[in-house]
Amino acid sequence: xxxxxxxxxxxxxxxxxxxxxxxxxxxxxxxxxxxxxxxxxxxxxxxxxxxxxxxxxxxxxxxxxxxxxxxxxxxxxxxxxxxxxxxxxxxxxxxxxxxxxxxxxxxxxxxxxxxxxxxxxxxxxxxxxxxxxxxxxxxxxxxxxxxxxxxxxxxxxxxxxxxxxxxxxxxxxxxxxxxxxxxxxxxxxxxxxxxxxxxxxxxxxxxxxxxxxxxxxxxxxxxxxxxxxxxxxxxxxxxxxxxxxxxxxxxxxxxxxxxxxxxxxxxxxxxxxxxxxxxxxxxxxxxxxxxxxxxxxxxxxxxxxxxxxxxxxxxxxxxxxxxxxxxxxxxxxxxxxxxxxxxxxxxxxxxxxxxxxxxxxxxxxxxxxxxxxxxxxxxxxxxxxxxxxxxxxxxxxxxxxxxxxxxxxxxxxxxxxxxxxxxxxxxxxxxxxxxxxxxxxxxxxxxxxxxxxxxxxxxxxxxxxxxxxxxxxxxxxxxxxxxxxxxxxxxxxxxxxxxxxxxxxxxxxxxxxxxxxxxxxxxxxxxxxxxxxxxxxxxxxxxxxxxxxxxxxxxxxxxxxxxxxxxxxxxxxxxxxxxxxxxxxxxxxxxxxxxxxxxxxxxxxxxxxxxxxxxxxxxxxxxxxxxxxxxxxxxxxxxxxxxxxxxxxxxxxxxxxxxxxxxxxxxxxxxxxxxxxxxxxxxxxxxxxxxxxxxxxxxxxxxxxxxxxxxxxxxxxxxxxxxxxxxxxxxxxxxxxxxxxxxxxxxxxxxxxxxxxxxxxxxxxxxxxxxxxxxxxxx
Amino acid sequence: xxxxxxxxxxxxxxxxxxxxxxxxxxxxxxxxxxxxxxxxxxxxxxxxxxxxxxxxxxxxxxxxxxxxxxxxxxxxxxxxxxxxxxxxxxxxxxxxxxxxxxxxxxxxxxxxxxxxxxxxxxxxxxxxxxxxxxxxxxxxxxxxxxxxxxxxxxxx
Ligand code: FES
Ligand code: FES
Numbered sequence: 001x002x003x004x005x006x007x008x009x010x011x012x013x014x015x016x017x018x019x020x021x022x023x024x025x026x027x028x029x030x031x032x033x034x035x036x037x038x039x040x041x042x043x044x045x046x047x048x049x050x051x052x053x054x055x056x057x058x059x060x061x062x063x064x065x066x067x068x069x070x071x072x073x074x075x076x077x078x079x080x081x082x083x084x085x086x087x088x089x090x091x092x093x094x095x096x097x098x099x100x101x102x103x104x105x106x107x108x109x110x111x112x113x114x115x116x117x118x119x120x121x122x123x124x125x126x127x128x129x130x131x132x133x134x135x136x137x138x139x140x141x142x143x144x145x146x147x148x149x150x151x152x153x154x155x156x157x158x159x160x161x162x163x164x165x166x167x168x169x170x171x172x173x174x175x176x177x178x179x180x181x182x183x184x185x186x187x188x189x190x191x192x193x194x195x196x197x198x199x200x201x202x203x204x205x206x207x208x209x210x211x212x213x214x215x216x217x218x219x220x221x222x223x224x225x226x227x228x229x230x231x232x233x234x235x236x237x238x239x240x241x242x243x244x245x246x247x248x249x250x251x252x253x254x255x256x257x258x259x260x261x262x263x264x265x266x267x268x269x270x271x272x273x274x275x276x277x278x279x280x281x282x283x284x285x286x287x288x289x290x291x292x293x294x295x296x297x298x299x300x301x302x303x304x305x306x307x308x309x310x311x312x313x314x315x316x317x318x319x320x321x322x323x324x325x326x327x328x329x330x331x332x333x334x335x336x337x338x339x340x341x342x343x344x345x346x347x348x349x350x351x352x353x354x355x356x357x358x359x360x361x362x363x364x365x366x367x368x369x370x371x372x373x374x375x376x377x378x379x380x381x382x383x384x385x386x387x388x389x390x391x392x393x394x395x396x397x398x399x400x401x402x403x404x405x406x407x408x409x410x411x412x413x414x415x416x417x418x419x420x421x422x423x424x425x426x427x428x429x430x431x432x433x434x435x436x437x438x439x440x441x442x443x444x445x446x447x448x449x450x451x452x453x454x455x456x457x458x459x460x461x462x463x464x465x466x467x468x469x470x471x472x473x474x475x476x477x478x479x480x481x482x483x484x485x486x487x488x489x490x491x492x493x494x495x496x497x498x499x500x501x502x503x504x505x506x507x508x509x510x511x512x513x514x515x516x517x518x519x520x521x522x523x524x525x526x527x528x529x530x531x532x533x534x535x536x537x538x539x540x541x542x543x544x545x546x547x548x549x550x551x552x553x554x555x556x557x558x559x560x561x562x563x564x565x566x567x568x569x570x571x572x573x574x575x576x577x578x579x580x581x582x583x584x585x586x587x588x589x590x591x592x593x594x595x596x597x598x599x600x601x602x603x604x605x606x607x608x609x610x611x612x613x614x615x616x617x618x619x620x621x622x623x624x625x626x627x628x629x630x631x632x633x634x635x636x637x638x639x640x641x642x643x644x645x646x647x648x649x650x651x652x653x654x655x656x657x658x659x660x661x662x663x664x665x666x667x668x669x670x671x672x673x674x675x676x677x678x679x680x681x682x683x684x685x686x687x688x689x690x691x692x693x694x695x696x697x698x699x700x701x702x703x704x705x706x707x708x709x710x711x712x713x714x715x716x717x718x719x720x721x722x723x724x725x726x727x728x729x730x731x732x733x734x735x736x737x738x739x740x741x742x743x744x745x746x747x748x749x750x751x752x753x754x755x756x757x758x759x760x761x762x763x764x765x766x767x768x769x770x771x772x773x774x775x776x777x778x779x
Numbered sequence: 780x781x782x783x784x785x786x787x788x789x790x791x792x793x794x795x796x797x798x799x800x801x802x803x804x805x806x807x808x809x810x811x812x813x814x815x816x817x818x819x820x821x822x823x824x825x826x827x828x829x830x831x832x833x834x835x836x837x838x839x840x841x842x843x844x845x846x847x848x849x850x851x852x853x854x855x856x857x858x859x860x861x862x863x864x865x866x867x868x869x870x871x872x873x874x875x876x877x878x879x880x881x882x883x884x885x886x887x888x889x890x891x892x893x894x895x896x897x898x899x900x901x902x903x904x905x906x907x908x909x910x911x912x913x914x915x916x917x918x919x920x921x922x923x924x925x926x927x928x929x930x931x932x933x934x935x
Binding site for chain 2: 237
């Protein structure tokens, strides 16, 4: 049979047009098989968007940035910034997600969204991670828990359009009225039990011109995939060891490469004594000085590490040479902004807290592969921000951007850190210097000592209390500056943010856009000041919120006490908005607020709103000596969070199972940040070089009971989840600790000044040697 | 440089490499079996956990020279019986444990060994036994790991 293309695009899908439903614009793309697209911006929606501000800040108002961007935008084909869904001849429905998945489950939720709109099974949808696409401008970064929020509608628009075209094509082929055909599991079903697979319609449904088409989306009442728990679609690959991370890639000749790094944070190499000796070590192929240290390429990582440790390097001092925790804290304190209400006017309560530096090292260390040739470069790595990486790499290897291909690999955890692409820059430099492909990996010690951190901060709170009201509430957050530079996703913007004061403006705007005091506390102000740009920093499941929320929720308990009220009743009375009261009530009920607790144990509450969502946590903690002093070899036990009840209202939930998983991860981080894990700066470097130095939550710290309650919501769109679990849990754990011990900590984590339960590793040689006695510890 | 022969996931393998290179790198960089992950190289994070002759061990801390001809090394890739997953892998799927998945090969291999150890010693697989497992999960999947170990143990 000769195949025909459809004569005209469907003006609208007649079967799905209830009155008043919002319609959207999608695109049919000229292609041999069906390709549909939608703009990855929210402004294609007819009428006013229902959700207000975007989860990410707007571009800094620098004319340079706008001028350049306008020029870039004008130079591009009008449909360049589209995301597309393609239907192949074999029936595959594929979509390249312009985001980075580091375990937060966005591939699965994207498959679910497409499956829903196209009446497919979830595993019939193939979602891959897109290479860097500079034309997407700000639309290819994965940060601020924004993925589902920003991609939900555009992906649905494209999927709905694809389904409409397939129905039309199927109806024509069956010679039936389009209103009588439906679809299920990748088949167009006609009257009389006849069916045609999508694959057979892929060409017929294709368009030979590119044009805009109106689409109507499936009504929420008809959802059968969205909102149902779904397991992660890459789970089988994970449990069989087949999931491929960057360092698992087998790129020809990309040999293991490790960099010998300075004892100081950000120290640089001056001179190397024994380059030639090290070059002749077993397995070693190349040794060269690069900007961040001395790079070694070898047959195995083990041999590269041995060679790194054998190097004799003289170093230039680092960026915080000679500094330590206390000296940095003095700088932060000196920058604290004053309160508006003077102390002692009426009844004022003042509290000040310090939050020590935390490591943002994920389990997969920084890594990237690079193959840089004279005329092109190819880079592979888990990058959440590949467009900016592409621009910076192009500069390093001295090639035009169009000659640099950046492949985004699945990442082994990120939490914000992989918005930075330090390893990709180094890999590119090493490959260029060696003239060979490299597989570059940071060691754990590198990642812990030289990697990105969540910066030290202080949060001061002053509240003025009346007889039965809080008259004013002021919070002053002061922090070592968090680098947000490449966070806006595109080389031009990245350059603009590097301009003087650019970062400050951006930080302040993010603070302003994300931080609210969700209580009716009269005159309420929150101000941020940042200092000292000499650390390698990043967001870690948020930048400010976990610390701001901990200080605020501790203060809320104090205010309740000052007014003689129960912490739950007090929050109920002063919280703003039904959604927050809803989640608070949910945890109070499910977690049995107020039940009697043994001495040395207690309950605590925390609430937080962000990412278009409301959360509350009720935790129980055990601070009795027999629990705190449990003997664990080279571990920190500390107070044990024994039970967590966490309620979340995040609007429309795409995948409740994935949402619960994200809350669980946030709670695990909260336990670490409040009770056990921090970095210690001493003499210009961080002490911690191992997971047995840096006490992230382990099984022995994990709450035996965890209950995540998803509160029904009629919000029409999904909020953000990746960072959402952390803040309320931090506040609740801190409050539970205070209620169990009667001690209000001045700093977090509470163990920061305890003696080290480990012997610090040397900084020279930089990598702790692998033991050889592994067979003595089998079980 | 020496020649080293052992059994990896049921197959005889031979490599020529210095005796002191740790087995993790032989497995990953020379034999291309990448299920065991690097997370520290010093027997702390347990991301590389695999089995030697049926017991859990950490190949990052064993020189290849210490492996003998008749040693059987099993990585996560060799845990399933062909297409039939091990009950612990099934439990992991059933509880949707993994997030990024980087730690999970090691977690599963540790869990299997811990269950076997408890069975052999006639101990309960209770919270105390699970808390002997030191494997890090930086995504914080610990609660689901606990559930999955208990569920997987039922079918082992
Ligand atoms: S890499 Fe082997 S225990 Fe960490
Ligand atoms: S799932 Fe990411 S480290 Fe465990």
